[in-house]
Amino acid sequence: MIIESNQPILNSLKLCSIAKESVVVKNTDELHEIYKHIKNNNLRYLVLGEGTNIIPPEFFDGIIIKSNFNSISFKSPKIINVGSAVNWDDLVQFTLQNSIKGFENLSLIPGSVGASPIQNIGAYGADVSSLIDSVECFDLKKNKLIHLTNTECDFSYRSSALKNSSLFIQSINFRVDESRVLNSEYKSIKAYMSSNDIDVNQLTSDSLSKIVTDIRKSVLPNHNKIFNAGSFFKNPVINKDIINFHVHKESELVIWDIDNNLVKVGAARLIELIKDEIPPSENVFLYHKHALVLVTNGKANQSEVLLYAKSIQDKVQTTFNIKLDIEPNIIY
Ligand SMILES: Cc1cc2nc3c(=O)[nH]c(=O)nc-3n(C[C@H](O)[C@H](O)[C@H](O)COP(=O)(O)OP(=O)(O)OC[C@H]3O[C@@H](n4cnc5c(N)ncnc54)[C@H](O)[C@@H]3O)c2cc1C
Numbered sequence: 001m002i003i004e005s006n007q008p009i010l011n012s013l014k015l016c017s018i019a020k021e022s023v024v025v026k027n028t029d030e031l032h033e034i035y036k037h038i039k040n041n042n043l044r045y046l047v048l049g050e051g052t053n054i055i056p057p058e059f060f061d062g063i064i065i066k067s068n069f070n071s072i073s074f075k076s077p078k079i080i081n082v083g084s085a086v087n088w089d090d091l092v093q094f095t096l097q098n099s100i101k102g103f104e105n106l107s108l109i110p111g112s113v114g115a116s117p118i119q120n121i122g123a124y125g126a127d128v129s130s131l132i133d134s135v136e137c138f139d140l141k142k143n144k145l146i147h148l149t150n151t152e153c154d155f156s157y158r159s160s161a162l163k164n165s166s167l168f169i170q171s172i173n174f175r176v177d178e179s180r181v182l183n184s185e186y187k188s189i190k191a192y193m194s195s196n197d198i199d200v201n202q203l204t205s206d207s208l209s210k211i212v213t214d215i216r217k218s219v220l221p222n223h224n225k226i227f228n229a230g231s232f233f234k235n236p237v238i239n240k241d242i243i244n245f246h247v248h249k250e251s252e253l254v255i256w257d258i259d260n261n262l263v264k265v266g267a268a269r270l271i272e273l274i275k276d277e278i279p280p281s282e283n284v285f286l287y288h289k290h291a292l293v294l295v296t297n298g299k300a301n302q303s304e305v306l307l308y309a310k311s312i313q314d315k316v317q318t319t320f321n322i323k324l325d326i327e328p329n330i331i332y
Pocket of ligand 1: 053
């Protein structure tokens with residue numbers, strides 16, 4: 001295990017960012033060593049995956065810890081154990097090859113398996129929380145291994161108990177469940193199937209994964225070419241009564257009912273409606289095909305991104321009386 005100094009922090013927004021120290025760990029013994037190093041030097045730490053959901057600072061005065069736990073194995077016919085360093089879409093491909101249902105709608109989400117429970121990744125009507133049995137972690141504050149059940153992870157929309165915790169995720173146990181049915185209910189999946197004459201009865205795991213992949217490629221930028229962190233804001237979940245419909249009519253917004261009190265509001269549409277009133281930034285922009293995606297030209301830093309985001313949040317607040325929360329993790 002080698003601790004390196006002043007290395008760039010990998011991030012898909014391509015922000016200029018350096019860490020005081022960084023290290024890659026591949027087993028629990030090395031995590032015990034890192035625990036001592038952190039304690040003896042009173043260091044801050046950040047566990048990092050592929051950097052597709054972070055907004056890092058210009059200088060991180062601490063140690064970046066990356067996982068090299070990279071195996072996939074069957075613990076039993078009903079459980080697959082997957083190392084945190086495995087790429088998420090590689091796992092999806094593994095499940096397709098092994099006829100394991102349930103991962104199709106989450107095809108092509110960037111990033112690592114280890115990060116997937118942190119914000120409970122989700123897309124096209126599915127969330128990773130429904131696939132996870134339990135999570136194997138190492139507590140960097142307590143210097144011990146911890147096994148968390150699905151319930152203990154306390155999953156919710158783009159959040160979990162693992163977010164901002166002291167836990168390094170070593171591996172995740174996913175449930176294999178033959179009774180799962182393919183989920184083609186999402187609006188854009190249905191629209192794709194109807195315009196391509198695909199019969200729901202002929203849908204397979206492979207074809208559903210391909211549909212999701214095609215839709216994603218048509219609306220989302222490839223982060224290796226157009227620098228971004230996916231959806232920049234969460235869709236707000238609020239009481240409908242508080243929304244200001246004086247500037248824009250209710251029919252102009254995208255609103256999904258959640259229960260008798262709460263609705264989820266499409267953040268992308270809110271931004272589309274106010275985007276012409278946002279002061280331009282030199283190095284940060286809205287992606288032309290999707291207003292929820294902020295992109296950079298590779299020359300921006302954290303403050304510039306946050307300033308641009310704040311001008312969007314302020315405009316949405318004054319226009320609709322809705323507070324937008326940032327989805328990627330802001331690292332200080
Ligand atoms: C183009 C694009 C599209 C996207 N689409 C979606 C989408 O459809 N749905 C969705 O939910 N997300 C989406 N995202 C966000 C991103 O893909 C996910 O959040 C993903 O899980 C991040 O993985 P990562 O390895 O890059 O995590 P990182 O960005 O490296 O880290 C994210 C967070 O996880 C923590 N973390 C990472 N690994 C570990 C570990 N082993 N142990 C403990 N903590 C850890 C980090 O500390 C950080 O807080 C998208 C991003 C991009 C760029």
